Amino acid sequence: MLTTSARLLRLVSLLSSRPSWTCGELAERMEVTDRTVRRDVARLRELGYGVESDPGPWGGYRLSGGARALPLLLDDEEALAVAVALRGAASSGVLGGDQAVLSALLKLQQSLPRRVAERLAGMDATFVHAHRPGEPQIAPGTLLELAGACRGGQRVRLSYRDGGGRDSVREVDPYRLVHNGRRWYFVALDVARGEWRTFRADRVVQVRGTGQPVAEPVELPDPALLVVRNTGTGRYPVYASVRFPVPLEEALRLVPASVGTHRPDGPGACVVEIGGPDAEGLARYLLGLAVPLRVLGPQEVRQALLRLLRGVAEENGEEDGG
CATH class of the missing domain: 1.10.10.10 (Winged helix-like DNA-binding domain superfamily/Winged helix DNA-binding domain)
Structure with missing residues (x-):
């Protein structure tokens, strides 16, 4: 009964x-x-x-369409079918940048009975997906692990293989997963470098928790803009390296993380890489910040800034006979 x-x-x-x-x-x-x-x-x-x-x-x-959401009750075969479909959608990127599929997959996998989870793991080991030429391949479960890392608020040790086949291990604070074209990107803070980085999900070898909580960032970047800027699609024609004689926290207030890439340069300074449409446009942006700064390069941006400064000084100089 x-x-x-x-x-x-x-x-x-x-x-x-x-x-x-x-x-x-x-x-x-x-x-x-x-x-x-x-x-x-x-x-x-x-x-x-x-x-x-x-x-x-x-x-x-x-x-009826009541105000109360109904519990989702699935038998073993239905749960397995939904899990397989969600994994396929996540791996193919068919839903674009919508991360709801990853969240749903994470919740479902955590609630699967052991017998269903074992069947799903067995299917992962035997299924082969024929990728189109040039399409990146993502190991089964990798997206789920990365999504879990973003949700968990825990620093992870990331084993990563770059485009040249070089392996590295680094500790990162997970933030977001971003889908761009046919690829997934993992956005995280590189703890050692103190920089926000983007990692191609198909190049992630292993993700392991460290047991440490993620650091509280001064300002979070726009993950989609960061991926666009760092992956070559939509790059600005001109970039400048600018040194601000202020700590990282203040530099982030001057130039948001969604606009520039920051790295500390000593205890009281920060170097920021900022992109723009051309040298003149970058110079106008820097002048508008109205703070002391030094353009480390390129020369064309430095010269454009000096021309603007000279023009402002001439327009505001003392009048003859004043």
Whole structure:
């Protein structure tokens, strides 16, 4: 005999499986009396579920669009099918930059019964996906691990293989996953360098937790803009390295992390790489900051800034005979 709570969940599952049920049909499927069905329907209504009924011998019960979200009840085969579909959607990027699929997959995998999880792992080991030429391949479960790292708020040790085949291990503070074109990118703070970095998800070899919480950043970057700037698509024609004689925290207030890439340069200074449409445009942006700074390069940006400064000085010099 099912417990009351299990019976209520079973009733909700039946009601959601088709438009309408008679009391007798529900009683037969649940192996209870008509009176128990009516009592359980009343309990569901008390809990906030919208269960409507039609009077008469041919009337029945049905779910309405109530204010309460219904629990999702899946049998083993349904859970396995949903997990496989979500993994396929995440790996192919068919949903673009929408990270809801990763969040749903993470929640589902954490709640799968062991027997279903083992079957899913077995399918991962035997399935082969024929990628198109040039399409990056992502190991099964890698996106899920990276999504979990972003949600977990824990510093991780990332084993990574770059485009030249060189392996490295670094500690990073996870932030976001970004889909751009056919690739997924992992945005994280490189702890040793103190810089926000983008890592191609298909080049991630292993992700291991360190047990340390992520550091509280002064300012979080726009992950999509960071990926666009760092991956070559949408790069600015001109970049300048600018030294500000202020600590990193103040430099981030002057130039947001979504605009420039920051690195400390001693205890009281910071070097920021900033992109722009041309040397003149970059110079105008730097002049508008109205703070002391030094353009380390390139020369064309430095000269453009000096020309603007000379023009401002000439326009604001003392008038003759004043």
